[in-house]
Amino acid sequence: MAEHIRIGDIAPRVQYVADGAQTAFVYPFPVFQADDIAVHVDALPMAAGYAVSGAGNSEGGLVTFARAPAAGARVVLRRHLVMQRVTDYQPNGVLRANTLNDELDRQMAALQEVREEATGTIRQGPGEAGGRFELPQRAARANRLLGFDSLGDIATFSRGEATLSAPFPGAIPRTVEDKLSERLSARDFGATGNGVADDGPALQAAMNAAAASGKFLDIGEGTFRTTIPLTLPGAAAGLSMRGAILYAGAGGEAALTLGDGGNVRNRAKIYQGLRVLRAGLSSWEDERDVGILIRNQDSGLIDIRQVEMFTIGVQTLGVERGFEDSVLYLGRIVDNRYGLDVRTASAAAWNTSVRYYGGHFAMSLATYPDKDRYGIRLSAAPGAYVAHNRHVFDGPAFELQARDRPIDGIPFLIGVNSRAVVARNIRMEGCDAFVARHTAGAQDHLYEVAWASQAYGVDIDYTATATRVGSVVRCLHQAAAHRESTRTLAEVPNLRAAAIRWNAAEIGFEKLACLSTNVGNAPTLLPQFAFQALDSYVLTDRGVILPGGRGLGFVVDARKCKEFALAVDADDPRMIIQCFGAGNALLTAADGVMVRASGMSLTYVDGPRWWQGNADSNDAGLTRLQVVRLAPQVQTAIIGVARVGTDYEVRSMRLACDPSQSPAVLYGTPELPHGARELKAEMAWDPPSIAAGGSASLNVPCTGVRPGDFVQAAFSLSSSGVMFLAQVGAQDVITVTAWNRSAAAIDLNAGTVRVRAVKS
Template structure:
């Protein structure tokens, strides 16, 4: 450059805060070359991604980034020269002013950097003289804190003296005791953990301190015996346990309560490693005898290592609010009547969206052997909110000891006493349990149990037991069977196009209509009947046969009749409008069953119509909307254990009811028999009979002979045909047989006419006469 660089009194450092748009940042101090400028972004040096301009200019230049630094980023530009002599003046050589100026400029620039560095260093104020600023020897300062004495000189202190500040930006000065007390330890309050000393007062004092300070409490290794119930209110940050609480306090109380009752929010807490053991096995007489009680959790993490020997091992409870959106993990939940209880206590509480992982829910064979026991219970206090929903259980194991084969006490993994919907349990292990994975006693819907293993010394099943329930809300997937088959339901019966199945059936009424393979039921049968054959009609009137569907009045139902002796679970799928699911049940003698043998539907309540119809029906239409969703479209139908035969189908709920198609399914484990035709009057369009009592007389040319055949069910208008067979000697071409409905008795008879159409006399003699009648399609 023509002009010599000038080193002004400008600090060799400048900082900016990026706005996300600007790319060029000026530096007001001179540099000799681009390599002399250090560029940092948020304190980190950059080696590329920018260009340095105007190196060698007295007024400085700019740094131009390839892309704008993000908004808020700190940009630091600093001159950083190499401290080294790179030139030398030769003896007797020419001393040029420019060379000398360059050397002096470089030295001034380096001194500016040294001055700036010293300004950022720890040093005494210029007004201070003397004092000790040298660090003590290594041995003298080891394991001690560095500070200043009363004269302001450097000194060292013990860790329990004065304040300390960690080496992080913004660290708050505090005592060592305060630092160590960030997490409280039960031993800080006198708890021994020796299993013999009553640590209850010390543990409660620690919990009270954790609440007052809002800190996490730690209960370390050991066995902490407590003769009193312990409570850690929700104001504490949480609880970490590595040891075990041995509860030796009064019966009928919760050994450990976490969180508050009322409206206090137990939110975002961590309760880890919880372990409570009752010193003496509970007799299960009081449900207030609880191991760990957790109140009103929301977005919490809970880990229960063990809860043993109580009536209820672990209870999640909600009162003025509820429990939701939390992750829970379980270990040994042993020798409790109810391992885990999810319970609402008031009408304003809830129990929703909880994810449960693992857990070994087990009982010893000698523990209260005459009493029922359950792994997980969903419950509500009287008058409390019952609509529990969305619980996920992953990999729970149940070994509940049903006491003998077959079991003599109830030992059932899940007990659902509430309404609500949405429980999914996957990877369930059942060992020595009852042949039920769940018992439902309320109106719970949409519960799915995926059973991975059943060990009962011979597979006894893992069904859902409905005991006083109002909904058939459970589905079981036993994975020890072929999974693909279990996942695909079996079609029992299908009326893919109900309109094409209608035919004239005047057995019951003169203008009756029947349907292939289906029974017609009346809402007001005369009598009333008392048996299956009396209630299931072959055909009735009042149906409307439209071009592509069938109108069903409120007084009629169409049903498939099944042998349900080995299968009690069916599914109805229907297309149409204004249709309600229905089911009628019969015992092994085909006598009708009444209100004492309830039928359950999955997404609606069942209503018993009582005499004279005796059928159960849903309280909503299959095509009705629930919250804008067609939850009723596919209905599970769960029959009573008393039922051996059942008619399952739909009835019209209004004058505008229309049916287009109807299907009946069941689990792939079963293939129930469909009843129609044969000895049953319904669902049969074709009638046949054979008769060996006619010896056709000798027929002259053109002569005829008649014979009447009894064919129950045949009526005028039916299509009838006749055939005649002899063991030998039949003159096939000479005699023809005609058939028509009617005879001497008229009803249930077909008259057969044999006509000789040959030119000579024919004698047929004895043979077998076959008659066939077909009801006309409508």
């Protein structure tokens, strides 16, 4: 080995690109000791994690890492000496060759480091001479730009020379850089918008920058293709699009997410001109496949121009906070299984008080002709908040291509307990006959259909899981002026005046069937439940008190009309509904029949064999007006009130329905004689010859007549000189007497005797 290091003409720096496996790296220049080596990985200095060998060797040595640098990392090894004098020559002392050589070697090594560092500086070329490159004084160069003058010498320039100012009084000059930084553009980050290049990373970088700076992001003209889902965080001021995002990434992702999730409220955001297209039609099976997902918005303004070919086109989502008090402008929303999904994700979230304008929810004829589709859905994740209230839709158009196909194409799918949802001026083209389907406890919705291609019969579909009814369909193209009026089917404005005393103990009521909570002998038919009169009713000055075991109800024909409204003036009435099918046979819950009401749940009770409200209808709790929706198989129904829990007074009852329907209210017929104050009967009679002043009598059976009833009789032929008198001869019998008042015998031809009784 040589007695000292030989310093050759070799740069004191070497660079490598790591492969992820290599741990030992050669440094070809000499160092005096291990501390003379500086190690950098990806420009970061390393203080530990490696060992140096070969110090003192002229040919260099190795730097060995304890863990291999990552693949692609840049590893730089350089000599970095401490600039100090390590020897001292004494006067008249011995000048040793090794000491002198070591000192000269250190000086040479230091000069090599200086030369290496100088190669990275700005300097004049070796072929040039002259030139001035001294910096001006600090005060002269402060807040100025460094550059070169016309001679190539260093000069400084004012930052204010590249400024802009608005041409209006009070405007101040601003630099171009400051002006351009007001609003970020996706092209500032390398997005091309040519529809071919993957602009996803550039778009996401732009969105991150908008969030970091709180700025507005502009995505200009063109088609910006992305293979990754994009998120614009809530810290960004907003987004404006004149082009379109073309999502070509994996399924099960939201192509564009706006706003933060979690327990964050995104306030007063503006999103304009949103257009998101899918490169290929989704399978419509994965509901995570969303075009635009908008989270936790409060008082936002959102303009959506186009969303196509996703399972869910647009989803507004309350995550851990609410989505509320915002305005959405909707444009072309095409070939999505659910065009707009109004949703909540947790029990702490809500989605309420939002206004929507426009929206063309359409399908092409070839898009999944065997799959159901819906325009707007109100939904909630399992266990999430379900009161999606106060949503208003203005002028949505639905073209769902489901008519005459074995699929559902319904504008609104309501799967939550929403209230006060209003949709105005709806257009329905190629849809089902249903404007909405309700699957839960939604109520108080209003659907105003301006035009429907299927014309008449637009309705709401209540599925087996629906627990509330009472929503309204207004069809402006179906005799709107007539439909605006409520049709009253039957009314008893004063139950006291309508009371009928059938006998000393039993009382009936005009138009109403008397009901019992415990009908004996295992009845199965309607006439066995609708009584003319029952005992125990207690009349008051204005009505009747329903005691235990008693009720009152209207009997209606429900073969076509399925929705009725019952209004009752009573203390705390409890609504009941009893259902009958073909042949007036009793229907029970065991028959799969479901009956729903607008403001309460109904439970089937085995004893009286009817559906009964779960609460009283009173002004303090449930409204007295209750809408009843009957199952399709119900052909006749009793709708009324009964005594449950405590006695109460009933003063008046009214039953109404849609004026486009005119179902019969059944009472006073031979099969259902209840509710009639008048009794009528007739019998053929050929009176004998009646002597002058004489008479002849006939007993006419008349079920229900009792002594004390007012009765009348008449004969079907001319009976000049003969007067027909009537009286109650016995229970259920009216005796008719033909009295000859003339002075000569009269023999009438055969005819028909007709009798009439009026109950008191």
